[in-house]
Amino acid sequence: xxxxxxxxMQPNRSNNYCCGGGGGFLQSGFKEERLAYGxxxxxxxxxxxxxxxxxxxxxxxxQIHELSEHYGxxxxxxxxxxxxxxxxxxxxxxxxxxxxxDLKEVNVFHPETAM
Numbered sequence: 775x776x777x778x779x780x781x782x783m784q785p786n787r788s789n790n791y792c793c794g795g796g797g798g799f800l801q802s803g804f805k806e807e808r809l810a811y812g813x814x815x816x817x818x819x820x821x822x823x824x825x826x827x828x829x830x831x832x833x834x835x836x837q838i839h840e841l842s843e844h845y846g847x848x849x850x851x852x853x854x855x856x857x858x859x860x861x862x863x864x865x866x867x868x869x870x871x872x873x874x875x876d877l878k879e880v881n882v883f884h885p886e887t888a889m
Contacts, residue, residue, distance in 0.1 A: 781822040791815050795837025808837070809844050816841040819849065826874065827851045839872065850874040 783790060794812035802808065815838065819827050827842070827849055829835035839851040852872050859865045860873075863882040870878050 781824045783818045783822055791818055793834045793837045793841070795833045796831075800833050800837055809841065812837055812841045813845065816845045816847055820847050825849070825876075828854055828857060830854050835872075 785791075791814045792811075793815040794808050799808050799811075819838070819842075827838055829838055829851055830853075832853070835851055835853055841847070842849050842851060850872055856865065856869050856872070859869060860877065860880065860882065865880070865882045
């Protein structure tokens, strides 16, 4: 991990596209519309060729994870805090669910298993 491995989406910053899951839309009941709107974000993520998509918020994580499965991208989507915990060596067992095979078995300290 590190800036040499960071691939930004295009467009980015204030011109970036919404994933389609925010503002309550994730729980709105309009699943097909939400997934159709999110196709733009899925295409944007795939265009990076990155191994992972990092999401800063839970709604984005849930939406992008579903987009990855729905549109066949099958890229791992991880929370930002999961990467922070992994880098600090304190990742819990339940926090490995969304990691790819390359990181799932990284041996790190976990307080609950150390007791």
